[in-house]
Amino acid sequence: MPQYKQWELENMFAQADINHDEKLFTSEILLFLKKYRTDINVEEIKKILAEFDTSKDGHFQLDEFILFMNKAFP
Numbered sequence: 001m002p003q004y005k006q007w008e009l010e011n012m013f014a015q016a017d018i019n020h021d022e023k024l025f026t027s028e029i030l031l032f033l034k035k036y037r038t039d040i041n042v043e044e045i046k047k048i049l050a051e052f053d054t055s056k057d058g059h060f061q062l063d064e065f066i067l068f069m070n071k072a073f074p
């Protein structure tokens with residue numbers, strides 16, 4: 001069972017989406033993940049995006065974010 005429920009992940013996505021365009025770009029993902037890991041950096045975000053940005057458009061949509069969170073916080 002994943003740690004987070006669907007509605008919790010949707011809330012997290014909304015909080016991380018600072019400019020409310022329903023996409024999470026590198027800077028937004030970085031700010032979000034810094035809550036969990038203060039030492040995270042841009043290079044790591046790029047690796048995360050490379051693995052989980054399945055549509056390869058350079059940002060997270062909600063479904064990609066949920067895939068990532070379920071893998072990162074199982």
Ligand SMILES: [Ca+2]
Pocket residue numbers: 016017018019020021022023024025028
């Ligand atoms: Ca955004």
